[in-house]
Structures are given as C-alpha cells and as structure tokens.
Amino acid sequence: MKIIRVDMAAKKITTEEIVPAFTGMGGRGLTSFFINKEVPAGCDPLGPENKLIFAPGYLSGSSLVNSSRFSIGAKSPLTGGIKESNVGGTVASDLARIGISAIIVEGAPEKKHSYLLKIDKEGKAVLLSADGLWGKRTYDLVKCLKDTHGENHSITCIGPAGEFQLSAASIQSTDMDGRPCRAAGRGGLGAVMGSKGLKALIVEKTKGKTALIQDPESFKAGAKIFAKAVMENEFSAEILPSLGSAVLVEPINAAGAFPTRNARQGQFEGADKISGETMAQIIKSRGGKPNHKGCSQCIINCSNEYVDKEGKYMTSSLEYETIWSMGGMIGNDDLDAIARLDFLCDDIGLDTMSTGVAIAVAMDAGYKEFGDAKAAIEMVEEVAKGTEFGKIIGHGPARVGQHFNHSRVPVVKGQSIAAYDPRAIQGMAVTYSTSPMGGDHTAGWVVDSNLEAFGGTLDQFSADGQVENSRNVQLHMAAVDTVGICDFAQTGFGAPDGLENVCKMIQAKSGNPFSTEDWNATGKKIIQTELEFNRNAGFTKEQDRLPKMFYTEPLPPHNKVVVISDEEMDTTFNF
C-alpha cells in the first residue's frame, strides 16, 4: 500500500510506502493521523501549510459490500478544527484497487494556475493544467474531463464555490453513472482544494482487480456473513431501497424533532409534501428511478434519480438531510424546488446542509420570507456568480448570522447542525456539541436509540444515558469511517457476532491479529487524535456548546429545551 504525496508549490509528486504505524488504517483514521502529525494546528486553513488528504476506507476496493466510503481530511476553514468528510461513489474502490492508501496534497501553487491530479490504473500520478477548466460547474467539468480523458474514470472535483474558497464548499465525486452528485459536503473542504489550485482528481478505473487481501478465503467468508445481514434487515433491505434516506422525514417530524424555519418549530406542516413516501410516488409517476445504485459495491441502492414533470433528470440523489435543509428548514414544501436546489449545490460544489441553513438564517433575519423557494434558488445562484452577497451565503450560516447581527444560528464550532433538533432528541445535543467535527450527525447518529419508534430505549427529552450513548456511538463511528463501510450498511454489524466478523475481515486483509478490543482502541485513538489537534488549534470546552437558542427557546410542539448540563457534556471525552 502506498501514499502519493503531491507538492503543489513545486509540482512534484512522490510515492512512499505507508509507514508501519498506519498498518490497518484507512479512511478517517489515516486522514486524521496525518493532519495531526503534519499540519500545524494554528495554520491558516487556506494557506500552504494546510494539507488536503484523500484516503479510501481500509476495506475499500475489496469484495465486501458497501465498503466504498472515501475520506477527505484537512484543517477546516469552516470550523477551524480538524475535519474528515466522507463520500461514496466510485473513487474509493478505484484507488484502493490500485493499492493507494492515501493522497496527501500539500503546499500551494502560484495563484494564477490550477491543476488536475490524474492517476492511471498502474498508480502513476501526474499533474496536468486545469487552467482551461477553472470556473466550470461540476457537471460541465465532468463532461469535459470525460471527453478528454475517456469515460473510464472516477472524478472528484470542486465547483465555483471551492474555487472561491468559500467555507461551505463541498468536494463532489462521481457516482456509478459518472455524475458528480456525491458530496463530501461538510467542513468546507472544497475551499481547501480550491486553495491548493486543485480542480479535480481523476482516477482511472480498473476491471477485475481487487485490493490486496492477505487471507482471501477468510475475508470472503466474513463478507458473505456481512452481506447476508444487510440483506436480511428490513431497514437496509426494504425501507432504504424503496424510500431512500428520505424515509426519515415522516418519523422525525412526528417526533417533533424536524427543525423547521430555522429551528423555530419541531414540526413542519408541509412535511407530507416532502416525505419519502411522497417523493417515491412522484418519481415513480414521472418515470424516474426511486431506487438506484450510487456507489461501488452497493447492495442497498438507497439512491434515486429525481426527474421533472417531463421525466427529465433533475438530480441524484435526493436525500433526507437536503430535503430538510432546503425544505422544512427554509419553510419550503415544494419538492421540485428542493431537487433544483440539490442539483445546484452539487453543480456549484456546495454543502446542501450548510447552504440551506445559511439561507434559513438569512430568512430568519428578515432578508427574505420563509418558504420563498425562488429566493433560495437565487441566493444559491449568487454563490456561483461570486457576488459579495453570494460569498456571505457560501461561507455558511455562521457568517450569515454575523452579517445580519442575527444570533439565532444553529451551528456548533461554526458548522450547522443536521436534521434533528437537539431539543427533541437530546442525544444529538451531545453529538453536535462534542464531536471534534463540529455540528455533525454522521459522527454519532443516536436518533435510533432516542426514539421509541426506532426501537430506542432512551428518553428523547431526558439527559439520562445520553452522554454515554453518544460517546460509544462516536467512538464506533470513528472506526467505521476508518474501514470505509457505508453508514446505512451498519446493519451488517447485526450479524451474529457482527463486530467480531468485521474485525476478522480487517485481520484477513492485513494479515495481523485484529480483535474487537483493537476496534474499540482504534475508535478511541482517532477521537483522541482529533481532540488533540483541536486543542492545539485553541479549542476549549467553551467550543463544546450549542448556541443559546437551544437552551432558552422551547421547541414546539413539545416545548422542550436542551437539558444536558455543561458539566455532563464535558464528561463525554474525559479520557
């Protein structure tokens, strides 16, 4: 396994073998360890000292199902702390198959030039000029790149938002159909890529090859058990394929935890117009694809292709978090408008969540009316145009709040929360507050354990057990993000001795012993590494706080506030 190191100042590419300390590591484990080791914590996130690190999951490129998560890490211009954002699509498995564990992009070129990093199927990397491609939106960019380099490539790229180095800029990656619709959205990593003058990473696809496994027979046996569990679970085998992640709209809204109109309400009266059920019906009636395979090795097919009334492609894939941020959060119940906003964000290279919340904050501050989808679309278009107001929106909700002197800004460490109001799901208050990633849902999704409808045993309105539960889930997720298994395929851990089974696959890949204790130690080590970086960057426990609105404004209809005390919050990672 090797690492490709790209010096953007000298335009020099070197290859190194992965050092022994990182054996058994991939994805978030690798990105976070390298950032903490090599990036000065106090550096300017958009300066030459920051590094942008790409790393497929440790199990990516293997025969294991749903193992194609691609981690991207850097010091975040949005949070000022360490960041890992992962994305599906095809690039993780393509890189892993040719034996590449990580790509470290460092330094910065002179401002007037931009580049493509092209890696062929032998693993050879070159920097090519992208001067003629700078300024392009992602769908057009991908078309041009395929025209020049051929269809047979995975492309990971930025749009205008990343070029402008905006703090809500995403990195987009191509799906199974070659569309740049998969986003590493959070943390403004697209801005870091823009600061490196790197427009795109193009990886040639290989056929037939798989990542090197030391004990292929054991691995195959484990992968089979895992796949069987995924396919025997109702959620991953039936619900997700038919409704996608949008299935969550109805139960989260019913629980009063669907942040509406910049989190002024916990229920959206238009929820049934934008629910998973409604979306599936609309797509079906228009001849689109209610389910669709988005990522390499996927057997769930939670993705979809949303089409307009004429059956023409509008976007893929319309997901729960976007339906919230561009729907309920801005008071918009028009699913076609949400689809348009989703497409625009992918095309411009913007995080749909940060952008939707930025629009919500602007509306809450009185800039436009809630529910004005046309105004929302115009605001997103302004980002692409690079107007001064577009920059404000593109820098995310915290900047919008500052601009309008508006204090109702639902962010932690500068990053917006997700589609679960912490007042109605107290466990999410812990994850949002304490994750080294800032306000983030994937870092520790504890919605299931908080809601009875999901089989949860914790009280959604009580502090009891929330810190311990979020801690455990966050540690586990750090390890999951390291092996590169899709969050939705976590049902595979539900096999008999499911965690042991995953550990056996890790052992089979590396040839070294790997126990469930090692799994737990890995998660803990990653979180510790990330917390260390953040401390060195100047973070204190004062940053592990939700904004005041969540403590002082009771959320209708349950009229609860966050009840977890600062003291309890601070025990989350007191190791």
Place this chain on the structure above:
Amino acid sequence: MKIIRVDMAAKKITTEEIVPAFTGMGGRGLTSFFINKEVPAGCDPLGPENKLIFAPGYLSGSSLVNSSRFSIGAKSPLTGGIKESNVGGTVASDLARIGISAIIVEGAPEKKHSYLLKIDKEGKAVLLSADGLWGKRTYDLVKCLKDTHGENHSITCIGPAGEFQLSAASIQSTDMDGRPCRAAGRGGLGAVMGSKGLKALIVEKTKGKTALIQDPESFKAGAKIFAKAVMENEFSAEILPSLGSAVLVEPINAAGAFPTRNARQGQFEGADKISGETMAQIIKSRGGKPNHKGCSQCIINCSNEYVDKEGKYMTSSLEYETIWSMGGMIGNDDLDAIARLDFLCDDIGLDTMSTGVAIAVAMDAGYKEFGDAKAAIEMVEEVAKGTEFGKIIGHGPARVGQHFNHSRVPVVKGQSIAAYDPRAIQGMAVTYSTSPMGGDHTAGWVVDSNLEAFGGTLDQFSADGQVENSRNVQLHMAAVDTVGICDFAQTGFGAPDGLENVCKMIQAKSGNPFSTEDWNATGKKIIQTELEFNRNAGFTKEQDRLPKMFYTEPLPPHNKVVVISDEEMDTTFNF
C-alpha cells in the same frame, strides 16, 4: 454622585447613589467594574443582557484642564471582550457638573421603536421617542435635535452604522462648536447603542456650576501646578497646537513604522503630502483653523478645522490615526480625500481606524487598487446605504478578511492595530497583543519610549524591556482613563512630583486619602477586572497574539519582524 439606570425594555429610569465600593472611581474604572459585575460574559453583545455604560472621568467637570474624557463601555461586538472607548468634547464635563457619575443603559426595547435619553441640568432624565430621527446621519441629527431642544446641549449619538449594529460603528459626541465630530470609535460600541434602540443622549449644559470637590483649595492648587506643566512642555504647548496629532506622520514614517498599504511597507512615499506640516499649511492657506479648541477645559487646542479650496468646512478634527488609516494604509496621499473620509465616518458613525483598515484589507485582497480614494469613499458610502457589501466593510477588517479569504488582516482580538507597525516599534506589539481592549494604541502608547527621536531609551527592534514597559504604561493608562485626563495632557504629570500632585487632586475631590500607591493599585485593579471578564468570555492566551504576518513578513525598509516570544508576551499580566 449618582447613577442613572435606564431600562430600555420597560422604559423605566431609576436613580441610585453610587455605592461605596466605587468611591474615587470614574470613567473606565466605573465602566469596566460595572460591566464585569453586571454583564454575563457569555452574552450576545447585541442582545438585551449587554449594558452600555457612560461615565465621565473622575475629575471631569472640575477646574482641572483637559479633564473632559467621557468613557463608554460594554461587551464589544467587535472583540467579544470588555471594551472601554473614551471621547472628548463637552458631554463629560456637563454630566459631571450635574453630579452624574454614570449612566447604565440596559435591556432592549421592542425592535420598531427608538429613543433619545434627555438629561436636563437638574439631572432629571427622560426617554423620548426618536422614531422620526432613526436613519439620520449625525450632523443632520444634531441639527434637528438642536432645533427641537435648543443649542444648549451636548449630544452623544449614533449614525446609520450604529443603527445597523455594525461592528465598526462609533459613538459620536459634540465638540465645543456643537459638531458630532468627536468619536468613541473603537470596539463597535455604536452597534451596542443601536441594539438598545438609543439614537442619542442629550445633556443640557449648565453654566458656572462645577463638579463637587470636598477640598476646593487643595484642588485648585493642584490644578494650577498641572496646567503650568502642560503649558511649559514643548509638545503640549507648541507642537500639538500648531500641528495637532498629525505631527506624528513625519517621525513615525521616518522610523519605518508607518503601516502602509495594509502593512506591506513601513514607509509611505506620499507621507510628506499628508504630514502635519503639510496639513497646517493647507489649512492656513485656505483660511481654515489649524488649531481649535475641541473639548471642555482644553488648553492645548490640538484640534483643527479642515476646509476645502473654497474655505468651506470639510471636517474637524483631522487626526494622525485617521490620516494613517485613510491615507498610508490604503495608499492614498490625497489629504482632501482623507478629510472627506473622516467627515463621512463621523457623519455615518464609523470608527475611522477600523474602517480604513477594512478598506485596506479589501484592497489588499484585490477588490480595488491601493490609492483609489474614490473607491474608498464609495465603500464608506455603501455602509450608510446598508448594502450587503457595505455591511461587510462596516463590520471591520476581520470580517473583510474572512469575506475575501484573505489572511493579511492586522487585527488583535478582531480589532485593528493603530498607526504604529509592531515590527518597527516592538513595544506596540506588546500593547496590541495584551491589552484587554484588543489591538489598541491608547491603552499603552509606548512609541515615545521606543524611538530615540522621542527621547526613548528602548531599542525599537528589540524585545528587551518591552514587556515591562508596556505593562507599566498600560496600568498607568487604566488609571488615567479613570480620572478622565486627556492623553495629550499627560505632560501635566511632568510637573515636579507630578503623579503625587494628581493624587492630591483625587484626594481633594473625594475627601479620602489617595496615594500614588492607590493610583497604581487602581490601574492594576481595572486591568485585572477587564482580564477577568475576558477570561469568563472564553479568552485564552491564544487571543493575546498578533496575526502571523507580523512574525513572518519582514517590514521594509528595516526588514524586521516581531521578535517578542509568546512566552514573554504571556508574562505581561501574570499577576
């Protein structure tokens, strides 16, 4: 001595006697103690929990010369920490003469209404509607107020920038000629006044009355000694009256310490076009007033009235810091344009320093060319218009830097440095870094002790002795800002046993013993109070740092960087 407390939510005014703990206190001492005592450190600076406190100096309203500084304090929306900004003019002596030690404005009204706080010469305070005056620039406002209430008032007010709650908004106060040209510029306190819905404070002038003095004979004797020293010192008796503070342009530029073009150079090739000497000649040749009495009790008359080619009033008073921020800092050598920018800032209610540096950062980021005075004027006009870009400029340089992803932003704790580059006057590096006020020059002006031309004995490029010297000056200034003596009249301390003489006047006023030890203890207590508030607001030593540019970019022509280590810096206030 009494305190007027104004509850803007209930529209209720109460009067209380000053509590014994504050005996002997005025100005910054009072504002900082009340803020630390009554304002939650974690509060939103623009929310109802913040308080805006006005306090004349302890010796204001007496027969002492140059004793008319008016302290205004609050939690700052610019720095996030405690703030005291003081201003001259006439209001401090008018309030002190009617026995008012402080006005505490708390709470916030419903958004749609605004108010005037009017205090008559008996000390009676009322809130009047200012709904018809909201939106007015300060010169027009003052005219309207005098038309309604009569000439015989001191007016302290905000312009559109304060109404928009922008972080660079000033509070303007009327001078001896009743013009709102005296600014409490720093820290965005105009935004706090705007958040309270308070458009203006109007204080009726009294004649013949002076502030209560327990031992008038002793006081008179001390005041005479002080005045004599001021009048026998060349700087306060000759240089300041003839050239004003603009006298500094030439020597600071000669020392290579005049931050030019967003601090890319330490010397400005156009310096002689904007020097004090040139300004005095221009004013004289056009029939303006090269010297002028701006403040009650002033015997220095460092102020001026700058006029255009037709002899028409342009602004008063054109000061060194503005000539720098709107001149060298933005590469502009047109003194008429500087005068226009100064007037606009006073009229719109903007800090000339933060605004000039904000423009400099925008120019440095490539938004406009350095030296484009027309563009600078347009940017300031945009602030008054309330455009989205105007808001960015009006929020100050840090926000402009964030907006353009430009890291060359010369601020500490969010507030811009002043007209002394810390690379060429290392002592100012200590003051900028460690003052609880953020990047600030008046908190500890150590230029004289750093430059041989001023009789200084410290090496301007060396760390030796700088921490100790800045510490001593900062402690002393905290006490000076408490008694309300003008910084330029500090030559009065140069009388034989000058500090003892000032202490005797304090004693004569209060009737209680006050020694030079008490003076030192007062300065220390104030700084400790301010540091405590900042710590509670989440500040750590990480905030006591200059931006990286000062450590990594050698400043021409001397090509030095800041050489004071973080460890040394952290010993400044280790008590």
